[in-house]
Amino acid sequence: MTLLDLANPTRFLSLTAKVLPWLAAATAILLAVGLYQSAMAPDDYQQGATVKIMFIHVPNAWLAMFVWGVMSLSALGTLVWRHPLADVSAKAAAPIGAAFTFLALVTGSLWGRPMWGTYWEWDARLTSVLILFLMYLGLMALWRAVEDPTRAARAAAVLTLVGAVNLPIIKFSVDWWNTLHQPASVMRMGGSTLDKAFLIPLLTMAVAFSLLFVTLHMAAMRNEILRRRVRSLQMMQAGQQAA
């Protein structure tokens, strides 16, 4: 099994059909373990039980950014190598990434209310995640708006790459802007010295959510391939009737 084999959509379908159940099972198991570990995790001396939100908030936030990275790679595949599976991968990833971003926002807000006393703050990190969310939604709208998938793929690829350049700039500039106007009122635990009691469930959950992404992405890619087959069959039928 080489990468070239994977390039063939039919090959991809049959291969993933074998892999998918195992992946799904692994995801389920790891998620269960992670959930158990987080339930058992002790309260933080400062944050109390709300620290439990961290175990879902942080993986979602990480994935929100990771998925854009996956889409950027796919965009390169579309523009540079014209790889048909790259289009499929980019399109399938967008809604999943948007969902993770949404969850990072929601869990963050729900954590912010007890911690900072407000659901929303125009803080640097929060704002850049919101922008990320908007960009996901824009990209999904773009995919939806154009019937012809190859045409949409190229436009989406250009936009994804420009967005990939832009996001760090936003993040960086927003940081800068916040320190300029007022000191960040953000209380962070800092990724530095996290107690093992929190670190282990967090990492388990992070791995579990990553697996969840891989599984969902693969399944969504399969759907997308099928959708394109349906489309080309429909087109061909129209052509046959014409002839």
Added chain:
Amino acid sequence: MQPAAITESRNVMESAAFRLVGRALTCIRGGREIFADLGFSLSAGEALAVTGRNGAGKTSLLRLIGGLLKPAAGTIVLEGSPDESPPAEQAHYLGHRDALKPALSVAENLRFWHAFLGGERDSPPAALAAVGLDHIAHLPAGYLSAGQKRRLSMARLVAVRRPLWLLDEPTSALDTAGQALFATLMTDHLAKGGLIVAATHAPLGIATRELRIGGAA
């Protein structure tokens, strides 16, 4: 802006034995295959009339040659081109849309394309006279009738010299005199060693070879 005519004595078209060759072309648009495995070849001084039913893919073929569409398979080359440039850069494309800005005058429109397209050129006023529009050079292009717009597009072919003409139903909207005029222009162009590919439903008034595209609609 572009003052006078640039009339070099050297003429690209005469100096090179051009041949436009398309091989095994397949065109897919909007997910539907328009035509497959189409081939043609055309030497300097020849005109090819592309015919076929509505929706057969005549316009699509012209756009493939002009590089405005990418073929799903196959190649198009202009053999004998001195500088290896793609056919698009050696070609004039006269499509359904006239590439005119209604707010600019007739003369301004032509002068723009004259300056923008570059290469060997004749003077714009002479070109306007050649298509019979010199008396309305100052009118905004938005005021022109359908046939007058077509004539203004034709003026572009005269003002800027390109060896390959891609013409999409060039005589539509032209009156009888206009069609005769256009036939003369094409004959001249061919005599100078030019090539013409024209999609058409009506006779062009010149000797042509015919490429019939199957397909339906």
Added chain:
Amino acid sequence: MQPAAITESRNVMESAAFRLVGRALTCIRGGREIFADLGFSLSAGEALAVTGRNGAGKTSLLRLIGGLLKPAAGTIVLEGSPDESPPAEQAHYLGHRDALKPALSVAENLRFWHAFLGGERDSPPAALAAVGLDHIAHLPAGYLSAGQKRRLSMARLVAVRRPLWLLDEPTSALDTAGQALFATLMTDHLAKGGLIVAATHAPLGIATRELRIGGAA
């Protein structure tokens, strides 16, 4: 949206002896006089071919009849119209521009005009079939070739019945089969007592009277 055909037995065109009469028409556009003192008259079942050089004023005359331009002098009336309505409301206008929205499908485009124009109507699917577009009814109109767009415009003439047809170079972009089809449609329309005024440079394939507009360009 518009389910089935509305085929009343009463037919406006048959019941009234229509006559379209233009008297002493002068048309001024952009400050220039296009034509002056033009008159014509046309009875039910007759077709008038308006001819003339490019820029003579053929399109302008059609637009005068359709009420899209106001004559500087003269009148145009549809005599024998049952309800004193202006010619515009009794007319179909088929201009150079196809009045199609590229984002809507072929069927949606036709259904819209069918519902919007109102009056006596036939079913849109039947009209699509009549012009040979039924197999691509679901395609976005933006995907159509030039001739297919023209056919879709023709479908409007079939789907909604109007006694007076104003046609501006109707056969341009149509293939041979399309032109024959259109000739049949026009013959049918005339046989039912309709009127046709068509600006054209090419023979229409039906018996016509001719109105030649002088002018130049």
Added chain:
Amino acid sequence: MTALAALIRRDLRVALRVGGGALIGVLFFLTVVVLMPFALGPDLALLKRLGPAILWLGALLASLLTLDRLFTADHDDGSLDLIVMSRAPLELACAAKAVAHWLAAGVPLIVATPVLGLLLNLDGQATLAVALTLLAGTPALTFTGMIGAALAVTLHRGGLLLAVLVLPLSIPVLIFGVAASNAAIAGPDGFGAPFSILCALSLAGLVIGPVAAAASLRHGLD
């Protein structure tokens, strides 16, 4: 009636398809609102104070972004000729087009207001008040803008007049809209007066807009 309903349906469909769908309107306002803190700084109190103005600016922008081609698009593809010739009175056809435009560009804003209110830290009642003023006032934006859109067809060089005429016309709408919203946020007392003016502007627009647009189209076609 069928004719007008068909026109509304078509324009809506085109707007949604070309603009990317019904949700895009909401997304657009979200984007505009998210933009504000970047310019104004992350000062929640200030944002809250500016909230209504931001929402109203978004409304104006959304209607301008889509209005300028309201009639020119139909003119360019030849539809306008047929609409003018049709049996439906041109005034009503213009009104129908305006309604479709408002549904596609105005309503999403009103629907999105609660979400945006959250981001701008407005409380429930204030959000409701702003939504109400938008509901009352955005038709006025559409109807005044329509006059400019019709002029743009008439005068081929017409963008100029479009801008000169329309934007000043919409400034009163903006001012009263913002005033009414601010009044509602401050307390229920001052709300009535600007709100009724806003309604009056919309009603006046409903009459004047289509009539003026139709007149300009009728005289301006060529």
Added chain:
Amino acid sequence: MTALAALIRRDLRVALRVGGGALIGVLFFLTVVVLMPFALGPDLALLKRLGPAILWLGALLASLLTLDRLFTADHDDGSLDLIVMSRAPLELACAAKAVAHWLAAGVPLIVATPVLGLLLNLDGQATLAVALTLLAGTPALTFTGMIGAALAVTLHRGGLLLAVLVLPLSIPVLIFGVAASNAAIAGPDGFGAPFSILCALSLAGLVIGPVAAAASLRHGLD
């Protein structure tokens, strides 16, 4: 070179004659500024503090308004086909079009700034600083917006969808533009850093914009 100069000259001429774009932009800019005092209430100090932000917001939104038909207009009349086929590299042609657009729509904004500064109670030096940042930053707005304009051709889409795609891309420009202006008003010290970043953004846009636009046009024509 002649080719590109001709393109710039043509686009400028069309813009000035048709009038629409540039003037709508300036008037919208004006509207945004005029609206602010009403939104903020009679707080002159606050108005002055927010001045640069308001001007920058106005500039961003105004450029959005005028950009969307940058390429679609050429596509609709068939010019774009010829431009793509021509011997001038498409990237340079795109850049030329952007330059023309900036001259027609961006420069008037900068020229209008002093007038608007008066309305916002900015003193002379502050106004100058804002105008300077606009001069350095609006090209970046044009160049990022250009990507959206090219996508509009590729996608056959327009209106709000494009605004949604383009606005997030222009956020950094907004941030640094406002930061530089504020710094200039506060004192000459902090001005350098954000201003040079703004210039860098414009330069980066000068490269990325035309390349991305050309890529999208090349793939997207049909």
Added chain:
Amino acid sequence: MTLATMLGPYASFIVASYAIVGAIVVALIAWIALDYRTQKARLRELEAGGARRRSGRGVTDIA
């Protein structure tokens, strides 16, 4: 010991965040599964209707 006492004063926030994550993840899975079914069904329908993918088109056929 109820959930609320175990999770302290902010139980509702914790439960809500877990619930929302759960709901969205389930929704994603359901959407993907449903999508798979509909595509499969449409494919079967089309193939029953006589449409057949041409072989040898290889990679391009999904585009």
